[in-house]
Amino acid sequence: MKTFNKTLIAAATLTTFGLAAAPAAVALDASASLATSYLWRGTELGGGDAALAVDLSGSTGAISYGLWVSSGDSSSTEYDIYASYGGSVGEIGYSVGYASYNYPTTGVGFDDNAEYIYGLSYGPASVTVYDEKGGDYEYTVVGYEAGAYSFAYGDNETTTHFDVSYAVNDSLTLTVSEPEDADTIVVASYALPF
Numbered sequence: 001m002k003t004f005n006k007t008l009i010a011a012a013t014l015t016t017f018g019l020a021a022a023p024a025a026v027a028l029d030a031s032a033s034l035a036t037s038y039l040w041r042g043t044e045l046g047g048g049d050a051a052l053a054v055d056l057s058g059s060t061g062a063i064s065y066g067l068w069v070s071s072g073d074s075s076s077t078e079y080d081i082y083a084s085y086g087g088s089v090g091e092i093g094y095s096v097g098y099a100s101y102n103y104p105t106t107g108v109g110f111d112d113n114a115e116y117i118y119g120l121s122y123g124p125a126s127v128t129v130y131d132e133k134g135g136d137y138e139y140t141v142v143g144y145e146a147g148a149y150s151f152a153y154g155d156n157e158t159t160t161h162f163d164v165s166y167a168v169n170d171s172l173t174l175t176v177s178e179p180e181d182a183d184t185i186v187v188a189s190y191a192l193p194f
Helices: 009-016
Strands: 002-007 025-035 038-040 043-045 051-060 063-070 078-089 092-102 114-122 125-132 138-146 149-155 160-167 172-179 185-192
Touching: 078 114
Parallel strands: none
Antiparallel strands: 002 025, 025 051, 025 185, 038 043, 051 063, 063 078, 078 092, 092 114, 114 125, 125 138, 138 149, 149 160, 160 172, 172 185
16 A cells, blocks of 8 residues: 555645635555455355455545445445544544445445444454444444454354454455354455555
8 A cells, every 4th residue: 555645636726716725735545455255244245256446545634534446246346435533532542434335236325325333442452333324233343453463253233253364464464254154264365556
């Protein structure tokens, strides 16, 4: 993942018309990855086919935002729009966010499939709750980071899963997911130079 500084056309427009003193640039992160399959919350979407994903994200102070696009879901190409506000109180980190999951070929649009996201962290430990907008679905994941390893236990009220990931290097990550009522899933993902 590399950071790109792009001059904002809006900043030039605002300055030209004397409306405000706007920043000259905003930092954007762009990344891409190729995975052996699309692993999502202990489920292998896309029937086990390889998945290509691209993420464009940025932040302004405590606000983060982005666009994520993937080819891996079998129902349609997926693009997600997300934003969050985060910070810390002492050693406890917090975030409040919103994510919209969109599938253009199936007619699922911006507000049709969305979640509010609440997170807390303390050192290497974290808890994140995904609360479906306008529905009853809730997914909670408890995570822990230990060097090159990361662990996640997820519960979506009907099933659970436990994931162990190992970052072989900055580009290659191996993940083993053990869903409660399904076979073990092994995924290799490679971050592509961008």
